[in-house]
Amino acid sequence: MDEIVGVESVSRRYSLDHNSVSALDDASLHICAGEFLAIAGPSGSGKSTLLNLIGCIDKPTTGRILLQGVDTSRLDSKRLTALRREKIGFVFQTFNLIPVFTAAENVEFPLLVQGVPVAQRRERVAAALASVGLADRANHRPDLLSGGERQRVAVARAIVHRPALVLADEPTANLDTRNATQLIDLMRELNRQLGLTFLFSTHDARLLEHADRIVELCDGRIASDSLTEGGSHVEVLASCL
Template sequence: MAPSDPLVSVEQVTRKFPLDHNAVTALSNVTFRIDAGEFLAISGPSGSGKSTLLNLIGCIDKPTSGRILIDATDTSRLSPSETSLLRREKIGFVFQTFNLIPVFTASENVEYPLLIQGVRTNERQKRVAEALANVGLSGRAHQRPDLLSGGERQRVAVARAIVHRPSLVLADEPTANLDTRNATQLIDLMRDLNHTLGLTFVFSTHDQRLLEHTPRIVRLTDGCIISDTHSERFEGATREQILAASVS
């Protein structure tokens, strides 16, 4: 990827789903780019295409037409095994329902992506400890999900998403199942990881609590981008200034 290339390039993407003898258009001719280090929300009402777009960027699905490039790689041209490898190495996922393995401890849930990658034991242990420390859960490493609060479970999900050091973290409605206190803590955590580790975060949401913390918002309606806005109050701001502005 050349220095001027975006991390993600969405180019004239359309996604249609078959329905009886017709087709439903979930996305229509969507084009935008995401640069490395951004903190970006995809927003819109239910049925606007948010989750569909996130799934396409995450290579869980493929567009009907158009293309998506990640690190200048055209994902539509990848084989299934190449697509799986790209997801494992470059993308972290945070799900609305946490998707933790209930019989695993927090550390074992975080470790799981590294096991799939075949990372050696010592390196796995180091990365898991680092990821849990980054989300403030070092002291809860040996607890199973049923002994954790909703906010703690989502933090474990974030640690799992970043443990393999991806280029891109995708989150689908990450605050939807959290109360205001835990949602605010999660937002602060993601902004902190974005700022300190340079992680690129892209998430779907209609949660105003999260949108108030977001420098860039891409808004969808009926599968089309209706606006792509940057908030001037975040330009060149420090983490402390961003958080202060977000709650003002």
């Protein structure tokens, strides 16, 4: 299988009150195309740090991260921004929708930034909203949508530019059980039908049950990395086959 992400001996340290604090310590991880992979661990274990590094929002202190073979640590901020816009979709637990935009306009925004022609934007926005079951809510602003609908708009926005990787940071954290279950089923369906690669951090046992693979972090280090097979875990190889 093709490798989407390669995390190679990555550490991230921050300065706090003249002290060096390690948020991630010598982490190595390989993510293959089409995976549905969960990053698990307690608060402060490094989950968000790892997602921010893979998402080109932050840079490692040591080590390197490859995105489809490109060493992101060697890119300047302009090239990192372009890579992030083209290759990665983001889903946040707080939705991060623009309140004055309609659902369709929120989904369209990444395409607008990329300079996609109007006709193509409209076609792709309509397809993305239909894929998350919100074709009939296209003209509604976020304040007229439920929490579950807002998160589905966020998913549509994340996939509309056809990214190589979708990153979701605690995507079910602000949803009730019914909406969380619907979102999990939706992401899983997009993963299987469209071959989208999902990497998500979560505390949600329901979401972990649907993962193909679970990477557990503890104190900034990878404690385990295993495939899930019928409820059991099998340790994975270091790279894609």
